[in-house]
Amino acid sequence: xxxxxxxxxxxxxxxxxxxxxxxxxxxxxxxxxxxxxxxxxxxxxxxxxxxxxxxxxxxxxxxxxxxxxxxxxxxxxxxxxxxxxxxxxxxxxxxxxxxxxxxxxxxxxxxxxxxxxxxxxxxxxxxxxxxxxxxxxxxxxxxxxxxxxxxxxxxxxxxxxxxxxxxxxxxxxxxxxxxxxxxxxxxxxxxxxxxxxxxxxxxxxxxxxxxxxxxxxxxxxxxxxxxxxxxxxxxxxxxxxxxxxxxxxxxxxxxxxxxxxxxxxxxxxxxxxxxxxxxxxxxxxxxxxxxxxxxxxxxxxxxxxxxxxxxxxxx
Amino acid sequence: xxxxxxxxxxxxxxxxxxxxxxxxxxxxxxxxxxxxxxxxxxxxxxxxxxxxxxxxxxxxxxxxxxxxxxxxxxxxxxxxxxxxxxxxxxxxxxxxxxxxxxxxxxxxxxxxxxxxxxxxxxxxxxxxxxxxxxxxxxxxxxxxxxxxxxxxxxxxxxxxxxxxxxxxxxxxxxxxxxxxxxxxxxxxxxxxxxxxxxxxxxxxxxxxxxxxxxxxxxxxxxxxxxxxxxxxxxxxxxxxxxxxxxxxxxxxxxxxxxxxxxxxxxxxxxxxxxxx
Numbered sequence: 001x002x003x004x005x006x007x008x009x010x011x012x013x014x015x016x017x018x019x020x021x022x023x024x025x026x027x028x029x030x031x032x033x034x035x036x037x038x039x040x041x042x043x044x045x046x047x048x049x050x051x052x053x054x055x056x057x058x059x060x061x062x063x064x065x066x067x068x069x070x071x072x073x074x075x076x077x078x079x080x081x082x083x084x085x086x087x088x089x090x091x092x093x094x095x096x097x098x099x100x101x102x103x104x105x106x107x108x109x110x111x112x113x114x115x116x117x118x119x120x121x122x123x124x125x126x127x128x129x130x131x132x133x134x135x136x137x138x139x140x141x142x143x144x145x146x147x148x149x150x151x152x153x154x155x156x157x158x159x160x161x162x163x164x165x166x167x168x169x170x171x172x173x174x175x176x177x178x179x180x181x182x183x184x185x186x187x188x189x190x191x192x193x194x195x196x197x198x199x200x201x202x203x204x205x206x207x208x209x210x211x212x213x214x215x216x217x218x219x220x221x222x223x224x225x226x227x228x229x230x231x232x233x234x235x236x237x238x239x240x241x242x243x244x245x246x247x248x249x250x251x252x253x254x255x256x257x258x259x260x261x262x263x264x265x266x267x268x269x270x271x272x273x274x275x276x277x278x279x280x281x282x283x284x285x286x287x288x289x290x291x292x293x294x295x296x297x298x299x300x301x302x303x304x305x306x307x308x309x310x311x312x313x314x315x
Numbered sequence: 316x317x318x319x320x321x322x323x324x325x326x327x328x329x330x331x332x333x334x335x336x337x338x339x340x341x342x343x344x345x346x347x348x349x350x351x352x353x354x355x356x357x358x359x360x361x362x363x364x365x366x367x368x369x370x371x372x373x374x375x376x377x378x379x380x381x382x383x384x385x386x387x388x389x390x391x392x393x394x395x396x397x398x399x400x401x402x403x404x405x406x407x408x409x410x411x412x413x414x415x416x417x418x419x420x421x422x423x424x425x426x427x428x429x430x431x432x433x434x435x436x437x438x439x440x441x442x443x444x445x446x447x448x449x450x451x452x453x454x455x456x457x458x459x460x461x462x463x464x465x466x467x468x469x470x471x472x473x474x475x476x477x478x479x480x481x482x483x484x485x486x487x488x489x490x491x492x493x494x495x496x497x498x499x500x501x502x503x504x505x506x507x508x509x510x511x512x513x514x515x516x517x518x519x520x521x522x523x524x525x526x527x528x529x530x531x532x533x534x535x536x537x538x539x540x541x542x543x544x545x546x547x548x549x550x551x552x553x554x555x556x557x558x559x560x561x562x563x564x565x566x567x568x569x570x571x572x573x574x575x576x577x578x579x580x581x582x583x584x585x586x587x588x589x590x591x
Contacts, residue, residue, distance in 0.1 A: 035495045039411035040423065043404045046464030051430045054441035061441060068444070114333065117326050130578065131334050137570050137581070139524045141545045142563040146344045149361070149556055156343045159361040189336070194585060201586045221322070243589070250436050253526055257546065269436050276440045277531070285440045293437040300432050 055293075061286035068282035080287035090288070093268045096180060100251050100267075103184035104244035107192050108237075114192075115199035116225055129200070136193035144257030147186045176264030183255050183265055190254065191247070195240050202233040242303045246296045268292055341567070348373050348560035355557050373561035380551075381562055385537075386544035393458050393540065394522055400463035401518050402511055409473035410499050414485065431467035439531060446532060457532035458540075462522055468588045469514040475587075476510035477503060516577060517584040520570070541566050 062080055066073035084090050114132055118125055135143070150156040151172035161168060173179040210228050219227070252269040255261060261270040268288070276285035347355075349365040351372065377383050412424060435442075442461070443452075451457040480503060488498050526542040533540070539547065545562050552558040574581060 033417065036411040036415035036417045036420075039407040039495075039499070043408040043470075044423065044426075046404065046460070047426060047430055049445060050442060050461055050464040051433060051438070052426070053445055054438040055433065057444065058438060058441040113329075117330070122326065122330070126578075128330050128334065130574070131337050133582070134571070134574060135337055136585070137520055137524075137574055139542055139545070139566045139570065140526050141542045142566045145545070145548070145559050145563045146340050149344060149347065149560065150340045152556075154361065156340055156361045159343075160339070162360075163362070189340075194589065197582055198586055198589055201582075239589070246434060250434055252436055257526070272437075272440065273531075276443070282440060282444075289437045289440050293433065296434055296437070297432060 058286045058290055058293075061283050062290050064283045066282045067280040068276065069280065073283075076283065080284045081291075083284060084287055084291065090271070093266055093271050096255075096265060096267050097248050097251070099180040099184040100187060100248035101245065103188050104248050107188045108195060108240055108244065110188070111192050111195035111199055111240075112233075112237075114196050115203055116229060119200060119203040119229075120221075129197075132196050133193035135190050136197075138190070140190075140253040141257055143186065143190055144254060147182075147189075147254075148258055151182055173259060173263065179259060179263045179265050183258060186254050186258070187251065195244075198236050198240060199233055202236040203229055206232040238303055238306075242300055245299050249292060249295060249299075344560045345564055347556055348564045350557050352555070352557065355555070373557045374565065376558050377548075377562040377565055381548055381558070382536075382539055382544055383541070383562065383565055386539045386541045389455060389538060390523060390540045393455055393462070394519060396459045397462035397522050398515055398518050400459065401466050401469050402514055404463060405466065405469040405473040405514060406477075406504060406507055406511075407499070408470050409477045410503050413474060413477045414482070414503075427467055427470060430465070431471075435461075435465055436527065439527070443531065451532075453533055453535050453538065455533070455538065458522075458525075458528045461528055461532070462518070462525075466518065469518060472513055472517075472587055473507065473510050476507055480506050512580060513584040513587060516573075516580050517588045520573070520581075523570070 063075060063077060064073045065076045065079070114128075118129055122128070152158075153169070153171065157172065158168060170178070172182050206228060211224055214224050214228060250269050251267050252273070255265045255267050256270050256273075259265045261267070261274070266274075269292070272285050272288045272292070275281045275288065343361050346363075346365060347361070349368055349370050351366070351370060354366060408427070412420070412427075446452055446457050446461070449460075451460060484502055484506075485498050488502055493501065524542065526546065529538075529540045529543045530546070533543065536547070545566050548559045548562045552562075
């Protein structure tokens with residue numbers, strides 16, 4: 001900072017007589033220092049109030065037995081954390097994330113497939129692109145209801161299966177395995193579009209001459225995918241993996257709206273919300289939320305480590 | 316058939332299958348929304364057409380008893396303030412970070428960067444206490460403040476854009492005697508129009524669809540936004556799929572219209588928003 005002002009006054013010295021203003025008086029200089037802060041005061045205040053203060057508070061709550069309302073709270077040390085890792089039913093919710101992780105893997109493969117074929121010349125390309133992407137834009141509650149009816153006894157799925165002569169009275173949301181798989185399938189339906197459009201954008205930014213050159217060299221579609229497309233979309237692919245992992249760990253909307261966490265479909269976030277706002281265990285819920293936050297930060301950090309991403313260049 | 320032809324058939328078959336998988340659940344819900352109470356209890360299958368395709372009775376029920384009208388009002392109110400706030404906050408932050416050198420700049424940038432990694436769902440336990448402390452709990456201001464204050468993605472979008480505006484424009488304005496505020500207001504902000512359009516679309520759709528925040532912060536029946544009002548259909552209309560379906564279609568329809576009208580901006584916006 002002092003460095004720039006010094007340079008300014010040096011360059012100004014020889015042109016004293018021209019109408020260019022002389023070195024700014026003290027008040028003006030103070031203004032100049034203050035200006036960026038005037039622009040930043042509101043954004044920073046909001047950022048600290050709604051992102052950093054909660055994190056700090058959460059760390060503090062996680063060492064207490066606070067219930068969220070009473071003025072009294074006791075320091076309990078690591079008790080919340082030991083409870084979290086020793087009471088199996090609190091920990092089991094992580095297994096539910098497994099279903100969503102598997103679903104994310106399927107989703108990424110499917111998105112890659114559709115992005116690849118739609119990057120080539122296909123009839124009604126825009127129509128297919130729109131259809132695949134649209135679910136991502138739909139309200140989560142509406143999706144929840146659409147699929148409650150879909151899996152309902154005698155609902156859409158049963159009717160379609162009946163068309164093919166398969167009559168089932170299987171309650172799709174009735175057993176933990178079936179319910180979790182169904183919910184994970186809904187989340188594929190919902191989020192495939194975003195992954196697909198990200199991949200498509202990345203593929204289309206690969207210059208077309210590369211394909212032509214490859215074709216001249218006798219490369220087939222698979223070769224083109226393997227050697228041109230795959231390396232070209234690597235940054236987007238790693239980003240998608242991160243988004244999927246953190247999304248799987250923190251899935252909330254679809255299971256909460258559709259089953260409310262019943263029949264073994266409770267996810268980590270549903271459990272945390274219930275602990276905090278239904279059972280008034282703010283202390284325990286804070287510890288749980290903190291564990292989840294650290295997990296997600298760990299995943300992100302691992303990705304940044306494994307695949308140094310030069311796209312993040314804020315300054 | 317040559318191998319190419321087989322591959323082509325496979326490609327189109329998979330695309331048509333995907334289209335069916337996407338559209339069938341939605342189409343069935345649309346059909347259901349046009350059926351009468353009697354048809355539903357009379358065992359009308361999910362795939363059969365309604366007897367009267369112009370039966371909008373369920374939509375009337377959804378609007379009148381389901382309070383969808385006031386829900387749209389609340390959503391619109393939140394949208395206007397949250398979007399205006401996000402645009403102002405995002406563009407000011409981007410301008411300050413890109414055009415000034417100041418002490419602690421690195422720290423400020425790092426604070427914003429790190430916040431982008433913190434998923435909002437995890438911190439609500441403690442955010443709740445803060446919102447409550449401000450007396451904003453169960454008011455429309457809680458979601459507005461949270462949407463405004465925790466949107467790092469739009470700051471990124473603005474930042475990319477501010478960087479592409481030549482600094483020489485600022486400089487020539489400064490020579491004409493403009494101060495930093497005039498430059499922001501008269502030069503930077505008007506040139507940010509494409510970025511503003513992107514942010515408005517992305518933010519608009521996100522806010523319109525959000526369930527978690529209004530659900531947590533506005534539990535009162537009179538303060539329903541479209542997500543929470545629709546969610547409340549579950550209780551009273553539990554067995555009335557025709558009414559629930561009408562509610563779902565009412566919520567989906569505006570999204571479909573916006574999507575068809577602004578397709579290109581939407582693809583662009585969400586791609587930029589996600590890749591930052």
